[in-house]
Amino acid sequence: xxxxxxxxxxxxxxxxINALAFAQGKVIVKSDGKVVFTEEKKFKPMDxxxxxxxISKNADYEVVVEGxxxxxxxxxxxxxxxxxxxxxxxxxxxxxxxxxxxxxxxEGRNYRQAKGLFKMCLQKxxxxxxxxxxxxxxYYRSMQYDSALYYANNALQLDTYNAxxxxxxxxxxxxxxxxxxxxxxxxxxxxxxxxxxxxxxxxAEIELQLNNKPLTEHYANLALDYDRNNIDALQVLTxxxxxxxxxxxxxxxxxxxxxxxxxxxxLILNGTCFINRPKI
Numbered sequence: 703x704x705x706x707x708x709x710x711x712x713x714x715x716x717x718x719i720n721a722l723a724f725a726q727g728k729v730i731v732k733s734d735g736k737v738v739f740t741e742e743k744k745f746k747p748m749d750x751x752x753x754x755x756x757i758s759k760n761a762d763y764e765v766v767v768e769g770x771x772x773x774x775x776x777x778x779x780x781x782x783x784x785x786x787x788x789x790x791x792x793x794x795x796x797x798x799x800x801x802x803x804x805x806x807x808x809e810g811r812n813y814r815q816a817k818g819l820f821k822m823c824l825q826k827x828x829x830x831x832x833x834x835x836x837x838x839x840x841y842y843r844s845m846q847y848d849s850a851l852y853y854a855n856n857a858l859q860l861d862t863y864n865a866x867x868x869x870x871x872x873x874x875x876x877x878x879x880x881x882x883x884x885x886x887x888x889x890x891x892x893x894x895x896x897x898x899x900x901x902x903x904x905x906a907e908i909e910l911q912l913n914n915k916p917l918t919e920h921y922a923n924l925a926l927d928y929d930r931n932n933i934d935a936l937q938v939l940t941x942x943x944x945x946x947x948x949x950x951x952x953x954x955x956x957x958x959x960x961x962x963x964x965x966x967x968x969l970i971l972n973g974t975c976f977i978n979r980p981k982i
Contacts, residue, residue: 704745706765706772713759718752719767721745727769733757745770797827804836813840831857835866842870842877850874865894869901881908892924899929906938918942933959 704725709716715731724746731739739755757763764775804819817840823833838854841847851874857867872887885908892901902925909917918938925935936959943952 704767704770704772706767706774708765708774710757710763710776713757715755715757715763715765716752717755717765718750719745719770719772721747721749721751721770723747725770727767727772729753730766730768731755731757732764732766733761735762797823797830797833800826801830801833801836804833808836808840813843816840829860831860831864831867834860835864835870838867838870838874842874847874847878863890863893865891865897869897872901873904876904876908881911884908895928899925899927899932899935902928903932903934903938906935910938910942915942915946 704722704727705720707718717729717731719727719729721727725744727743727745729739729741729743729751730737738757739753741753743751745751762775764773766773800819800823804816804823807813807816807819817837820833820837820840823830824837827833834853834857838850838857841850841853850870854867854871854874857864858871861867868887869891872884872891875881875884875887885905888901888905888908891897892905902921906918906920906922906925909921919942922935922938922942925932929935936955940952940955940959943949943955
């Protein structure tokens with residue numbers, strides 16, 4: 703229900719509390735086991751409360767906020783064993799360090815900088831499969847599909863079963879209309895847990911395009927087996943059952959989708975709203 707920061711300095715505690723919800727709280731500060739400060743306050747979301755409390759130097763202390771489940775005491779602090787600061791050499795440039803830096807930038811959506819580091823990685827090690835897969839993803843995201851397939855297929859020449867390369871090859875083939883190739887690549891990607899539900903949902907979309915009702919149901923249900931809230935799979939089943947006249951089943955999936963998608967999309971799926979969309 704909130705975040706608290708406590709800083710002890712020169713016999714004073716600087717306390718800051720940021721509420722994440724409405725709450726009635728009571729701030730209690732103890733020093734050497736004795737209560738030295740209390741204050742009741744009504745907190746609002748994103749309100750910042752600050753106060754300073756004087757305590758004896760080097761005294762043990764504890765800060766508690768009743769009603770918000772916040773507590774801090776240096777004596778009771780749980781210290782993690784995980785290292786938070788690197789002791790590794792920072793001036794060592796290897797394909798692995800370039801790849802790891804690129805992945806951090808990619809996860810932070812700094813795609814252009816990430817791409818530059820992956821290229822440098824591949825210059826040092828042209829067979830670095832993970833960098834090839836990352837490049838395939840970046841080129842797919844920027845809709846440069848020929849380049850995406852170039853890197854994905856280079857990776858797959860070295861490792862036929864690579865999950866990332868198969869997935870991004872599959873979605874790129876799907877986007878460019880090469881449906882047989884897409885099904886083959888996505889089928890391999892679906893063997894890996896991180897892509898299983900998403901890949902099966904993509905395969906269900908392809909089978910829906912091919913008017914193959916049994917396989918559309920099969921792959922969509924496999925996607926839902928691994929993620930019951932897979933919106934793409936739910937939408938595929940909704941469209942499938944509306945097309946086949948099974949409105950009871952279609953309505954069931956529309957109700958499942960209701961909390962997750964925009965009203966306009968629901969109306970389109972329900973057949974009560976029509977919009978002019980360009981032909982693909």
